Amino acid sequence: MKRFALTALAVTFAWPALAAPVTITLWHHDSTDTEVNANKAAIARFNASQNKYRVVAETLPKGSYTQSITAAALAKKLPCIFAMDQPTVPNFAWSGYIRPLDTYLHTSIRKDLSPGAQGTYKGKLYSVGQFDVALGILARKSALQKAGLRTPTVAKPWTRKEFDEALVKLKALPGYEYAIQLHNGNDGEWWTYAYSPLLQSFGGDLIDRKTMLRADGIINSDLAVEFGEWFQNLFAKGYANKKPGEGDAFLLGQVPLDYNGSWAYADAKKKWGSDVVVLPPPNLGNAPRIGSGSWQWGISSSCPNPEGGAAFINFMMSPREVATISKVTSLIPTTSAAAALTTDYRAGGSARFYYTFAKRYALSRPPTPAYPIITSAFEKALRSIVAGADVQDSLDNAADAIENDIQRNKGYGF
Numbered sequence: 001m002k003r004f005a006l007t008a009l010a011v012t013f014a015w016p017a018l019a020a021p022v023t024i025t026l027w028h029h030d031s032t033d034t035e036v037n038a039n040k041a042a043i044a045r046f047n048a049s050q051n052k053y054r055v056v057a058e059t060l061p062k063g064s065y066t067q068s069i070t071a072a073a074l075a076k077k078l079p080c081i082f083a084m085d086q087p088t089v090p091n092f093a094w095s096g097y098i099r100p101l102d103t104y105l106h107t108s109i110r111k112d113l114s115p116g117a118q119g120t121y122k123g124k125l126y127s128v129g130q131f132d133v134a135l136g137i138l139a140r141k142s143a144l145q146k147a148g149l150r151t152p153t154v155a156k157p158w159t160r161k162e163f164d165e166a167l168v169k170l171k172a173l174p175g176y177e178y179a180i181q182l183h184n185g186n187d188g189e190w191w192t193y194a195y196s197p198l199l200q201s202f203g204g205d206l207i208d209r210k211t212m213l214r215a216d217g218i219i220n221s222d223l224a225v226e227f228g229e230w231f232q233n234l235f236a237k238g239y240a241n242k243k244p245g246e247g248d249a250f251l252l253g254q255v256p257l258d259y260n261g262s263w264a265y266a267d268a269k270k271k272w273g274s275d276v277v278v279l280p281p282p283n284l285g286n287a288p289r290i291g292s293g294s295w296q297w298g299i300s301s302s303c304p305n306p307e308g309g310a311a312f313i314n315f316m317m318s319p320r321e322v323a324t325i326s327k328v329t330s331l332i333p334t335t336s337a338a339a340a341l342t343t344d345y346r347a348g349g350s351a352r353f354y355y356t357f358a359k360r361y362a363l364s365r366p367p368t369p370a371y372p373i374i375t376s377a378f379e380k381a382l383r384s385i386v387a388g389a390d391v392q393d394s395l396d397n398a399a400d401a402i403e404n405d406i407q408r409n410k411g412y413g414f
Helices: 002-018 033-049 062-074 086-094 107-112 141-146 160-171 190-202 222-236 262-275 306-316 319-329 352-361 371-386 391-408
Strands: 022-029 053-060 081-085 118-121 124-128 135-140 257-261 276-279 295-299
Touching: 022 033, 022 062, 022 306, 033 053, 033 306, 033 319, 053 062, 053 306, 062 081, 062 086, 081 086, 081 306, 086 118, 086 124, 086 295, 086 371, 118 295, 135 141, 135 262, 135 352, 141 262, 141 276, 160 257, 190 222, 190 371, 222 371, 222 391, 257 262, 262 276, 295 306, 306 319, 371 391
Parallel strands: 022 053, 022 081
Antiparallel strands: 081 295, 118 124, 124 295, 135 257, 135 276
């Protein structure tokens, strides 16, 4: 009887340890099968690594993902954790949908994060990303050699003069109708992600980043107009195709240069082998620039267990997890500790140059809730410029649209 009583007592005291883990809901958008499967595997590893929390994920269509988040926020039905495209983060923060991560993210991770891995609003951190992408110029070595061009390096990129001369010489080579592919047939965010760094390399910008309140005199400044005229001439002088077809001109051998993202490198390498080289962006007057920021994790303001959300994000941002998703997807890791664990992005790795581009040249899109109107107005202006419209008028219209939106929204908190 005594032995039975002691056994029963032991079971009674042990029972609380077997309580079910707290459920942490998570949303992310559908993407490539590789990326979706990598997320599923990481979530499974987190759930297996501890017994306090259990992340339950739901995949939503990418095309309506942002609208789904907004609708869920208004209905107060946001999940605890959700993925966000970095430029949307300030608007979600201003709207009160997400909470700052400053007190939740491990200090060692915060200190090692690349700029493009951080979603901020008014100086506070609201999201973090495991991976990023980088812009560069894919080039045919054989074409550079035939044109007698210097191959630019990170230490010495092409100047504006060299870049302009390169376009002239490459266009003149037999077999090439155009010198460079700019992917201006793409829609939406590509226009700001890819082309605003060229504006910034001229010394212009989309908005006054000190106040986040003024676009007039910035997006339509003298330097911005100079950029616009230069950009317009790329098409007017036939260096780039104003109306590109559906095929990839670089992979088809129709152009010697391709202004593209790191995601295009594998196909280019497969097609051209040792004849392909990735060049850094040119210095058009005010240092080379590229865009930054991809999908990132954040915690909703309505999450009843933010500590659980933070535990998951800290797990995902650990060097091993960041390196793992980089190895699976070939995307650029966002911490130096993770890069060191990869084959491609570690020092001496085959794609280390993209990691260097992201560290050295990246400038995030303006961290303001006004970004949706900024990117829309900039794309509209550039499209009209490519079509031959007056550059000053086009950029003035963009400045007016941005400032009117900021005024209607009482400065978006700035």
